[in-house]
Amino acid sequence: MVDARFITALAFAAAVTAGLVVLLVAIKLAHRQVERYRGVRSAHYVAAVGEMVSRGMLPTDPPPAWSDDPYFHDAVADYKLLLTGADRRFVDQLVDRLGIADNLMARAKRRFPAASRLRALSSLVNLAGTRHSEDLRSLLADRNSHVRVNAVRALARLGDVASVPRVLELATRIKPWEAARMADALVQMGAVAVEPLRQWVEQEANRPHASVEVVALAARLLGLIGDTGAEPTLVTLLTSNQPDWRVAAASALEHTGSEAAVEPLRRALRDHEWRVRARAATALSGMADPRVAGDVARLLTDEVWWVRQNAATALGSIPGGRALLVAALDGPDRYAADAALNQLTISGAFGEATVRVANGAGTDADRLLLAKVAGDQ
Amino acid sequence: MARILVADDAPSVRLLVRRHLQADGHEVLEADNGMEAYDLGNEANIDLAILDQLMPGMVGTDILHRWRKEGRIFPVLLLSAVDDDMTVIQSLELGAADYIRKPFSMPELKARIAPHLPQP
Numbered sequence: 001m002v003d004a005r006f007i008t009a010l011a012f013a014a015a016v017t018a019g020l021v022v023l024l025v026a027i028k029l030a031h032r033q034v035e036r037y038r039g040v041r042s043a044h045y046v047a048a049v050g051e052m053v054s055r056g057m058l059p060t061d062p063p064p065a066w067s068d069d070p071y072f073h074d075a076v077a078d079y080k081l082l083l084t085g086a087d088r089r090f091v092d093q094l095v096d097r098l099g100i101a102d103n104l105m106a107r108a109k110r111r112f113p114a115a116s117r118l119r120a121l122s123s124l125v126n127l128a129g130t131r132h133s134e135d136l137r138s139l140l141a142d143r144n145s146h147v148r149v150n151a152v153r154a155l156a157r158l159g160d161v162a163s164v165p166r167v168l169e170l171a172t173r174i175k176p177w178e179a180a181r182m183a184d185a186l187v188q189m190g191a192v193a194v195e196p197l198r199q200w201v202e203q204e205a206n207r208p209h210a211s212v213e214v215v216a217l218a219a220r221l222l223g224l225i226g227d228t229g230a231e232p233t234l235v236t237l238l239t240s241n242q243p244d245w246r247v248a249a250a251s252a253l254e255h256t257g258s259e260a261a262v263e264p265l266r267r268a269l270r271d272h273e274w275r276v277r278a279r280a281a282t283a284l285s286g287m288a289d290p291r292v293a294g295d296v297a298r299l300l301t302d303e304v305w306w307v308r309q310n311a312a313t314a315l316g317s318i319p320g321g322r323a324l325l326v327a328a329l330d331g332p333d334r335y336a337a338d339a340a341l342n343q344l345t346i347s348g349a350f351g352e353a354t355v356r357v358a359n360g361a362g363t364d365a366d367r368l369l370l371a372k373v374a375g376d377q
Numbered sequence: 378m379a380r381i382l383v384a385d386d387a388p389s390v391r392l393l394v395r396r397h398l399q400a401d402g403h404e405v406l407e408a409d410n411g412m413e414a415y416d417l418g419n420e421a422n423i424d425l426a427i428l429d430q431l432m433p434g435m436v437g438t439d440i441l442h443r444w445r446k447e448g449r450i451f452p453v454l455l456l457s458a459v460d461d462d463m464t465v466i467q468s469l470e471l472g473a474a475d476y477i478r479k480p481f482s483m484p485e486l487k488a489r490i491a492p493h494l495p496q497p
Contacts (some may be wrong), residue, residue, distance in 0.1 A: 046388050054396035054483075078389045085482035 038071065045075035053079055053090055058097050067098045070119050076100065077126040092129070101127045105135050114144060121150035128154045137163050140170055148174070149181045156185035156193075164189075164196035168204075168218055172211040183217055187224045194227045201233055205240060216248035223252025230256050235264045243273040250279035254286055262289050269295050274304040281307065285314030297324040300336035308335055312343035322349060326365040329372045341372055379494045380404045380422065384414030384437075385429035385456065390479075394427060397483050398490075411435025418444055423451055424495050425474075427486075430457030430464060438464070441471050452493035456481065 049072075052059065066072045080091040095101055104127065107120035121139075128136060132154075139151035140163070148170065155163040167186060171179040186193050201218045204210045219237055222230035234256065237249035250268055253261045261283070268280035269292075281299055284292050296318060299311035315321030326349075328340035344350055350373055353366035362370075381403050383394045388409070395405045406421055408414035411434035418426055418440065428437035437455045444453070452474040457464070465476045474493045477486060 043388065047392060050389055050392035050396065054393055054400075075389070078387070079393070082387070082389055082393070082480055083482060084480045085484070087482055088480070 041069075042071045042075065045069075045072045046078065049075045049079050049091075049094070052094060053083070053087060056090060058090075058094060062098055067100050067103050070123065073100060073104065073123040073127065077123060080126055095127050096129070101129055101132060104128075105132050108139065108147070109135065117144070118146055118150065121147055121154065125150055125154045125157055128158060130158055130160075133158060133160045133163070136160070137166060140166055145174065145178050149178055149185075152182045153185045153188075156189040159189055159192050161189075161192055161196050164193055165200050168197075168200050168214060171217065172214045176213075179214070179217060183221055186221055190225060191227045191229075194222060194225055194229045197222055197225075198230050198233045201237065205237060205242075205245065212242055212244050215242075216244045219245060219248035219252050223248075223255040226255040228256055228258050231258060231261055235261060238264050238268055238276075243276065246271060246273060247275045247279055250276050250283055254279070254283035257283055257287060259287070259289070262287055262292060266292050266295050269299060274302070274307050277302065278304070278307045278310040281310040281314045285317040288317065288319055290319040293318045293320040293324055296321065297328065300325075300328050300339055301333045305335075308339040309342075312339040315340075316343050316347040316349075322347075323365065325349075326369055329368055337372070344369055345373065378402045378404060379424040380406065381490075382406045382408065382414065382417050382421065382423045382426040382428075384408040384411070384417075384426065384432060384440075386410060386432050387429070390429065390456070393483065394486065397487060401487070403494075411437075411440055415440045415443060418449060418451075419447075425451055425490065425493055426453045427456050427490070428453060430455055430459045430468075438468050438471060438473075441468065441473055445472050454490065454493070456486070 045066075076091060076095060080088060080095075083091065101124065104120040104124045108117050108124060110117060124132070124136070136151045136155050136158075137160070139147055142148050142151070152163070152167050155167075164186065167182050171182055174182075186197070197218050201215055201222070204215050204218075215237075219234060222234060230252070234249045234252050237245045238253070240246060240249075246268070250265065253265060257265065265280045265284050265287075268276050269284075271277050271280065277299060281296050284296060293315065296311050296314050299307050300315075302308050302311065312325060315325050322344070325340040325344050328336045329344075331337060350369060353362065353369045356362045356366050357370060381398055383391050383398070383405055384407070385391050385394075386409050391407045391409070395407060398405050406417055406423065408417055409432075411432040413434070414426070414428060414432070415435055417423065428440055430437040437457065441453050441455070444451075450472075453472070454475045454477060455468045455473050456477045456479065458479040460478055468476050475489050477489060
């Protein structure tokens with residue numbers, strides 16, 4: 001005999017399940033309708049803005065909803081990012097005429113709701129004008145990390161060099177992920193950011209309690225931007241007492257270094273910190289100066305595997321370096337021979353030597369290389 | 378008047394280019410993905426194609442490669458946000474008439490198209 005209470009409980013559970021299923025289906029259908037409505041609205045806005053841009057005509061009496069609608073903002077930003085020259089200036093005029101950026105700025109400066117603020121700020125990244133710079137800078141002090149990151153992205157897009165030191169100061173107090181996002185934005189700013197970055201690095205590096213991580217980060221940014229104007233600062237940093245700064249400077253000089261950086265980098269090959277030696281070897285590989293080949297080849301016998309490997313890779317690019325790699329094959333140091341053999345194999349030197357030997361044009365170095373590879377196998 | 382194919386997954390690009398080209402008296406066909414662009418190039422007897430490099434279905438250089446392999450020799454311009462020298466070189470080696478980087482300006486795009494259009 002089945003307990004009546006059990007049947008009641010079962011019926012109740014079935015009813016609740018059915019109710020939940022109906023509710024979920026209703027939510028899904030409603031969501032689909034909302035998405036469809038949004039898609040249609042987006043398509044209308046893309047068409048409307050496209051018409052205005054292609055005709056070069058600003059609306060005399062635009063619907064007030066346009067300046068508040070995030071889908072309209074997306075459509076305008078889409079065209080702004082797509083176009084240059086007079087067409088882009090027209091889009092800027094449209095943004096001004098409709099007061100879009102002012103509305104977005106007002107929304108971004110409110111305390112709540114957070115989602116609306118973030119939506120406004122992500123649109124402002126593309127639509128803000130220079131007159132919003134001060135407001136955007138004030139948002140660097142916001143409590144919400146995403147607001148701060150988007151404010152930096154907007155400032156970077158505007159090329160606001162005055163904000164660079166403030167962003168770096170901020171980077172000393174925030175979490176690494178946030179600092180990394182801000183750093184990406186500063187790199188996007190390009191060459192205009194070099195001077196404020198350089199000044200900040202020089203100033204900060206001389207402070208007694210400077211932030212090790214952020215100075216290193218700023219040095220790496222100078223490298224990523226790749227402007228030779230940063231070179232004197234990076235060369236100075238290459239001789240600092242802080243190993244992380246020397247590593248960052250050597251890495252950055254790989255991208256910005258001119259002939260003037262060769263000598264400081266050559267000295268850095270003897271740095272007591274292995275990361276600096278490894279980075280300096282890599283940096284010198286891009287400069288293709290045959291005078292450094294011998295110094296780099298000495299690192300084939302370095303005690304640290306990474307240094308030997310970077311030195312071998314660098315010798316693959318430095319004029320005269322390949323001959324030194326072949327010579328290392330027959331040298332007394334087993335580690336140097338391994339690193340050299342590895343580099344000669346992956347750089348294609350082995351293939352070229354094979355062809356020359358097969359054609360009867362092989363040199364002693366070619367035969368040595370083939371013999372060493374055969375011995376290794 | 379020429380028959381021009383504009384293939385780009387971004388509706389904003391298609392709309393803008395179409396409006397400008399139609400204003401100059403050209404007939405414009407549109408595709409929002411690589412497969413559709415490839416088929417239109419095969420079937421629609423076009424005089425010139427403007428292809429986005431990164432499209433769903435098939436990328437611009439693949440479409441160009443297949444058309445050239447099949448003997449279709451109408452001029453093809455690639456219009457793309459891919460700012461990578463290797464892609465540009467590859468496109469030109471495959472026979473692209475030009476490679477235009479986004480962002481672009483419409484007067485520039487029209488000026489680059491003009492020499493490749495059939496003369497009246």
